[in-house]
Amino acid sequence: MASNARFAEVASLAGDPARAAMLHALMDGRAFTASELARVARVTPQTASGHLAKMVAANLVQVEPQGRHRYHRLATPAVAQMIESIMQVASSLEMKRAAPVTGPRDAALRAARTCYDHLAGQLGVALADALVAGGYVALTRDAGMVTDAGITLFGEIGIVGMDAAALSAGHGKNGRVLCRPCLDWSERRPHLAGAVGAALCARAFDAGWIRRVEGTRGVTVTAAGRRIFCEGIGMRGFWLD
Amino acid sequence: MASNARFAEVASLAGDPARAAMLHALMDGRAFTASELARVARVTPQTASGHLAKMVAANLVQVEPQGRHRYHRLATPAVAQMIESIMQVASSLEMKRAAPVTGPRDAALRAARTCYDHLAGQLGVALADALVAGGYVALTRDAGMVTDAGITLFGEIGIVGMDAAALSAGHGKNGRVLCRPCLDWSERRPHLAGAVGAALCARAFDAGWIRRVEGTRGVTVTAAGRRIFCEGIGMRGFWLD
């Protein structure tokens, strides 16, 4: 059972509050400097540097020097998924214990945020609901599928090339695209993840439907986005309309 | 960022070597007594008791008193998935560092084992390969789907009622059963998980196709199992034939 030691090593790396805060921040998929991560973790730069060195050594985090800055990002999607699954368990623990004290910061994140490479929060859930209601996507607890109608819709709003990425192993049988559902830790309902979720999120940023809120993982929906999401996809309930 | 504390709490619980060993043992989905878990973690019963109390308080583990024994099991599937994803990251770290020293114990586990509620190892991968090759199942990195032919096959070998469980949210649109792929940490290839994988595994135990190896998470395939897997499902390459 030598692998047990690696398991404990990885988990305990994520188990320190400062490192957990950094990993949490890195969950939006962007890269940050050591000082930025030091701020979010509320430790001094030298402490953060030590933490980051450990996580880089364990291949949780990748570092990319650029001038006098060193940009850190999550090393692999597997790391993001691990963090996601820990958040999952942690949030169910939270519900079990007590109603959490929710600051305005948390409220903004709950409304709309990125989850590594896809959209989450009320926005992510509302989009998934709309896609399911419109017959564009079918979701179960375990998996998801984009229907023919969904492929058409995605093509109309400019999401292409998804099939190739999502069907690597399934070689397009039945002309359907499989995708991954992700239980939202704040909403406790599924949203769209995986290659399809990532493609949708990327397209939304590119087309200016959503914009990042500076300094957080939160996003805001632009007027153009509101039009697409409501009229194009049929999203309801995210705004009070 | 109050949720950050919960995250770190959960991760650090999994990050202690003794607790990691216990969680690892609990990954076969069965329940164990505190003393049994103390043995696998190589600590004294009183130490194990303390660890288990913490994990129960954090809702990682469920306890069920039965006479003078107290049986512990993983509290939820979400916990199992978390452990799985940590193993994922840990095993990729292992490959990165050095060729692992593989004992005979590890070899047996690599051949065939349970992964919480489904089959993994070379057996799990070979079964998934056969199901894909036969057109019974389509798998991508993100998700999977049982085809019509697959539903027929599963019905023939006695797996029923899967639809209801697997299609809770998808309400059977297109008559397809969605399922979850799971990247095998020892084989680095996907096997069948989720509700469908669990149903297949449960049926295999019930029908006597596989049996547990006492004291480990490993399983062996019986003669009946070999017949079903090879002739019924078309599995190849697990045995040298």
Add this chain to the structure above:
DNA sequence: GCCATGCTTCGGTCTGCGCCGAAACATTTG
């Protein structure tokens, strides 16, 4: 009733590690 067995609580020791201040090092800017 008694003893054996499984489990937990308590008290004390000790290692590990997170933290910061100070200082060195690197890189860009002026």
Add this chain to the structure above:
DNA sequence: CAAATGTTTCGGCGCAGACCGAAGCATGGC
């Protein structure tokens, strides 16, 4: 080259927590 900024290394402090021995509770068998 010097100054400013980002980052790392080093050394020492202090606390959290993992561990075990011993003793205290339960439960089941006799």
